[in-house]
Amino acid sequence: MKVNALFKSPPASASIQFEAVVSYDLLIEADDMSDLWKGGYARTFLILKEDTDINAFNEKIADYLDCRGITTDRFTLFVQPYAKNYLYGDYKDGALAGGRIENVRLFTLVAIFILLIACINFMNLSTAQASRKMREIGVKKAIGANRKSLITQFLSESLIMSFLALVLAVGVVYSLLPQFNLITSKQLEIDLLAHIGPLLVITLSIGLFAGSYPAFYLSRFKPAEVLKGKFANLKGEEWIRKGLVVLQFSLSIVFILGVIVINSQIQFTQEKSLGYNREQIVTFTSRGNLEDLTPFMTELDKIPGITSMSNMAGAFLWGRDQGSGYSWEDGEEDDNHLFKSPKIGYNVVETLGLEIVQGRSFSKELNDGRGQ
Secondary structure, three states: OOOOOOOOOOOOOOOOOOOOOOHHHHHHHHOOHOOHHHOOOOOOOOOOOOOHHHHHHHHOOOHHHOOOOOOOOOOOOOOOOHOOOOOOOOEOEEEEOOOHHHHHHHHHHHHHHHHHHHHHHHHHHHHHOOHHHHHHHHHHHOOOOOHHHHHHHHHHHHHHHHHHHHHHHHHHHHHHHHHHHHHHOOOOOOOOOHHHHHHHHHHHHHHHHHHHHHHHHOOOOOOOHHHOOOOOOOHHHHHHHHHHHHHHHHHHHHHHHHHHHHHHHHHHHHHHOOOOOOOOOOOOOOOOOOOOOHHHHHHOOOOOOOOOOOOOOOOOOOEEEEEEEEOOOOOOOOOOOOOEEOOOOOOHHHHOOOOOOOOOOOOOOOOOOOOO
């Protein structure tokens, strides 16, 4: 091959990672299926003109396969913005069915609930300590302070605490991010300047929301009643405070139950029998063009400690081969269902401890397959 260009290494956050880019013609030479419309090999990338109507464009290409003589009920051609490919990548029956965006929405909802609990907790603590500030409020009102200035004071205190919490949160995130990347094998980075606007808006909103009830609650008392130690509760105030407490504990219970359920599900997936023995199994990928694996398998068999071995194409839990167009009992051909299965060699059933319900395992002595 001839090297025609050099690429910069893709960033770790790039959806497509590669070490080399070769001509598609090489793939066609290696596998004829890669040149067929129904081969399912390639994704086509288009640069459309600005202001292109995506819906109208999809209508134009929807019947393109029929014009090429390809009749199938399994898929339809359509385009999707590349920027949405990462978060919106799951499809069902040709329609968008979600993707990673579901995780984003879930964690966003959890974050909102946590902030709501914190805001309610701040409100309850502020109103519960109202008696300590009553005399301060009474004196300020007696010397001429109006309710507007008191509301401004309490909201300012809430906003200052909210911005201090922002600074603390950013510091904690920056300090723990390297360890988080190490645990999750990610390369996440935080561009604070790019998100400073939304962060300030969220912080301002939380400060105003958390301080609104204490501000309007504490500032409405009359100075004479406050200095005498007599002040009546607002109408419905008790119900408001009880409602906030109930909401706070309800959200906390939901979180606790969610943690218990998720922990149970994780434990279930770790302990549930998958139908094969995954203990003491080592898998690795071969490189190069090995036409005959027999010599290699013979050498492996000489290694002490290896009790059984076999080979397969692709991963066991994700079949590399796929097929469709099967006929059922009524004789009608079904092109809408796609079956995937791995190519396996002899002794895979025995090595993985698979339980055969009917029939028998592949046998070399009975000439099953073609030496696979």
